Amino acid sequence: MxxxxxxxxxxxxxxxxxxxxxxxxxxxxxxxxxxxxxxxxxxxxxxxxxxxxxxxxxxxxxxxxxxxxxxxxxxxxxxxxxxxxxxxxxxxxxxxxxxxxxxxxxxxxxxxxxxxxxxxxxxxxxxxxKYKDLKISQLNVNKYSYIKNKFPVEVLLNYDGNETVNSQFSIFSKGKTVFSQKVQFSPTENSKTITANLTSTKEGLQFYTATIRKIEGEKNTKNNTKSFSVEVIDEQTKVLILTSVLHPDIGALKKAIESNKQRSVEVLLIDKYKNQLNDFQLVILYQPTAQFNTVIGELKQKNSNYFLVSGANTDWNFINKQQLGFTKKAINQTENYGAIYNDGFLTFLQKDIGFNQFPPLKDKFGEVIFTKEQQLLLSQNINGVQTQQPLLATFEQNNQKSAILLGEGIWKWRAASFLNTNSFQEFDEFTGNLIQYLASNKKRNRLEINAKNIYPANSTIIISSYYTDKNYKFDDRATLEITVTNTDTKEVVKFPFSLVSNSYQVEIENLSPGNYAYKVAVNGQNIHKYGQFKITEYQVEEQFTxxxxxxxxxxxxxxxxxxxxxxxxxxxxxxxxxNKEFYTTQKSTIKEQNLIDWKWILFFVISLFTIEWFIRKYYGKI
CATH class of the missing domain: 3.40.50.410 (von Willebrand factor, type A domain)
Structure with missing residues (x-):
């Protein structure tokens, strides 16, 4: 009891x-x-x-x-x-x-x-x-421009005040005025949009400063200035889409590729093609048939890059004979293939934009067999069953880059991406990453750097890098270091990178405003990358009056x-x-407690038996 x-x-x-x-x-x-x-x-x-x-x-x-x-x-x-x-x-x-x-x-x-x-x-x-205040509220500019071409800069100016005032908006580059316009504001006309068309005169990363002149009685002038940068490139990437059929995919690919103004797309039916390969950096073969025999022969002969998209009208018997590094045992029946994102993809950096939620693509049913090394970005999902079969794969051999997408209907992906994010940006960036990789004739680098061109003052500068071994597989054994030099004061600081997931990252703080050059090096290897960035005096917390x-x-x-x-x-x-709504509450807790605590009784009884045993042993009773 x-x-x-x-x-x-x-x-x-x-x-x-x-x-x-x-x-x-x-x-x-x-x-x-x-x-x-x-x-x-x-x-x-x-x-x-x-x-x-x-x-x-x-x-x-x-x-x-x-x-x-x-x-x-x-x-x-x-x-x-x-x-x-x-x-x-x-x-x-x-x-x-x-x-x-x-x-x-x-x-x-x-x-x-x-x-x-x-x-x-x-x-x-x-x-x-409330004080009088002029400010640059927003500045829009393309990231890229072409040398000797004009590029637009759109600036939104705002005014707070009860008087009519006059000022001047200017854009400077390396201390020189490249654009200037007088502006007038009033209590009723307190917003203006200015578009300046600037000319790209020098290749490389160019920095500019936009400013609106201070007016009398203005207390905060830190919101009167904004810096921006434009990367000037020497030529435009031209992409040729050769197709055997008319399909919505063609328009979706063209719009996605041309969303980046440094790229242009020309679409031709295969029967209109006339040996134009030298005019383009990349050829997209859409649902190739035997009519593509000439162009595929040229691609192989010139070691040119290409992107092959298959579908219901693709002639796989013809493709299997071309020795492109892959074959498909296709039957005359189609299947719908969903996408599965592969986070181990190493060819280029590509985040998951919700591929598994996109509508399935349609292609002829059959097993794909590779005869050369490949990297899978997307694999197939057939009726909810995940497979190791490719949906989107890339190849790189003898300085020739290629990719295959095994399914038609990619226009649905672009539409689905818009419905999910209210923007085509994510899908267009995904397409742009693929095209940028395929259109580049440069040898793949083992060290890639991801950094911005402009950082606001007192912000944390995050620079990430991606390093691979000789087989272009991510190498987590390396030691990376960045050397940052202030080009104005010549002050040099060094920081080590930290391994974060499948990349190396460094966070840099407390750098003063100015222009900086950096070098990222792999210790023990003759591998390094150079770059530059600018820290502006712009501080978002000091933009209010x-x-x-x-x-x-x-x-x-x-x-x-x-x-x-x-x-x-x-x-x-x-x-x-x-306030009587803020009152103390009482909480009652009912606890049950045993009158007899068996643990202590057991300990007491065992202790008595132990003492008795020692006493009996001592007196020889045992």
């Missing part, structure tokens, strides 16, 4: 008071860092608030963090993410939120429309007076809270203390 008793324990749970502190650079830019620290100190030292609430303090920039110390060095502000994270963290609890911020968000969803289940009390820090108290007020109203200013701590604390 082991009788039990029940014991009820009561636990008091205070409401939680979450204090969210904007830790971005815009706070010291408005000279409010001391005011924020004093406000937090007032909350922490208020005994009545501490008695009523369990106070928890957090900071946020691009993400939410528990408050350890304030640095005000975050390069981005995401108010929406901070509020959403706190709502999720304190789900089902009474947890009002105090938000200390200037209300200027630089990334994330618009916090004005967030649905918060907790009451929010924003406290405004920063100047609420005043605190956005209007949006904070909308947020407070929608969340059933109230807006406060930095000098209203007493008013805020009084409201929180008197």
């Amino acid at each position: 082991n009788p039990t008793i029940k014991k009820t324990e009561l636990q008091n749970n205070k409401p939680i008071l979450s204090v969210l502190v904007d830790n971005s650079k815009s706070i010291p830019f408005f000279k409010e860092d001391k005011s924020v620290s004093e406000f937090i100190s007032n909350i922490q030292n208020n005994k009545e608030l501490g008695d009523k609430f369990e106070v928890k303090k957090f900071t946020f920039g691009n993400s939410l963090q528990v408050l350890d110390s304030l640095s005000f060095k975050e390069n981005e502000t995401n108010i929406s993410d901070a509020i959403s994270s706190i709502n999720e963290l304190h789900k089902g609890k009474i947890a009002p939120i105090i938000l200390l911020s200037d209300g200027n968000q630089t990334i994330g969803n618009d916090y004005e429309f967030i649905n918060s289940k907790q009451k929010i009390y924003p406290v405004v820090f920063g100047d609420t007076i 005043n605190a956005n108290h209007q949006k904070l007020d909308v947020l407070a109203t929608k969340a059933n809270g109230k807006l406060f200013y930095k000098n209203q701590f007493d008013y805020l604390s009084k409201l929180l203390l008197e």
